[in-house]
Amino acid sequence: MTQGIAMAAFLFVTDLDHTLVGNDLAMAQLNGQLDAHRRQHGTTIVYSTGRSLTSYRQLKAEKPLLDPDILIVSVGTEIYLANSDSPDLTWAEVLSVNWDRDQVVAIANQFDLTPQPTSEQRPFKVSYFLAAAIAVELLPKLQAILDAKGLEAQVVYSGGKDLDILPCRANKGKALTFVREHLDISPDRTVACGDSGNDLSMFCDRAERGIVVGNAMPELLTWHHANPSSTRYLAKKSCAGGILEGLHYFGFLP
Numbered sequence: 001m002t003q004g005i006a007m008a009a010f011l012f013v014t015d016l017d018h019t020l021v022g023n024d025l026a027m028a029q030l031n032g033q034l035d036a037h038r039r040q041h042g043t044t045i046v047y048s049t050g051r052s053l054t055s056y057r058q059l060k061a062e063k064p065l066l067d068p069d070i071l072i073v074s075v076g077t078e079i080y081l082a083n084s085d086s087p088d089l090t091w092a093e094v095l096s097v098n099w100d101r102d103q104v105v106a107i108a109n110q111f112d113l114t115p116q117p118t119s120e121q122r123p124f125k126v127s128y129f130l131a132a133a134i135a136v137e138l139l140p141k142l143q144a145i146l147d148a149k150g151l152e153a154q155v156v157y158s159g160g161k162d163l164d165i166l167p168c169r170a171n172k173g174k175a176l177t178f179v180r181e182h183l184d185i186s187p188d189r190t191v192a193c194g195d196s197g198n199d200l201s202m203f204c205d206r207a208e209r210g211i212v213v214g215n216a217m218p219e220l221l222t223w224h225h226a227n228p229s230s231t232r233y234l235a236k237k238s239c240a241g242g243i244l245e246g247l248h249y250f251g252f253l254p
């Protein structure tokens with residue numbers, strides 16, 4: 001890659017837990033380079049996390065995170081543009097179509113699921129804890145009932161323990177498209193980074209560049225190996241170290 005490409009702005013989208021956050025030293029190094037790139041070239045930094053806004057703020061109090069230009073929380077279901085205090089209404093309207101949260105909860109309650117804390121239950125996200133051994137059989141059954149009832153809902157399983165049920169119109173990948181088009185940045189100047197199941201939609205059938213960090217969870221890693229792509233890079237290093245490795249590989253950073 002030429003120095004010229006590395007000197008141009010790009011759209012950087014990253015998951016937080018076990019992707020950007022997980023190795024403090026590597027994160028400090030990456031943050032320094034991203035911050036400088038944003039100041040010098042206008043690169044845009046977006047966080048896309050499964051956490052709610054409340055839970056994101058807790059993490060922010062614990063770790064020295066850069067302020068993102070755009071924040072996507074609750075697995076792509078809420079988008080905070082340009083430091084706004086309230087989620088983007090256009091996106092909320094898109095997700096409202098054919099979403100019946102009460103019915104989704106009623107169906108999920110037919111299964112032996114442990115609800116996550118109240119802070120993680122959101123208008124467009126219903127979340128439970130679920131052990132990996134049980135998930136294998138339960139997830140297809142749950143999805144089949146949601147489909148049979150005509151509910152436009154999808155199940156997303158992450159980290160071998162978290163189950164999210166979201167509107168079909170929402171996930172991290174769809175939120176990424178919304179943000180990229182809003183900013184009018186081309187897919188080849190966009191890179192997304194992740195480690196677990198809820199990041200898969202940022203990598204599946206996508207024109208953007210993808211970085212899977214070296215410590216990725218089996219649910220993502222298995223899929224990655226089964227679906228190779230020249231625009232997706234599996235890093236050797238973990239967390240922020242893996243992100244830096246991938247940004248160099250694609251030529252986003254010099």
Ligand code: GLC
Pocket residue numbers: 049050051052055075116120127128158162163164198
């Ligand atoms: C975060 C959220 C949780 C969600 C998980 C996976 O941990 O707090 O609600 O289930 O990400 O998306």
Ligand code: MG
Pocket residue numbers: 015016017018019194195196
């Ligand atoms: Mg993660």
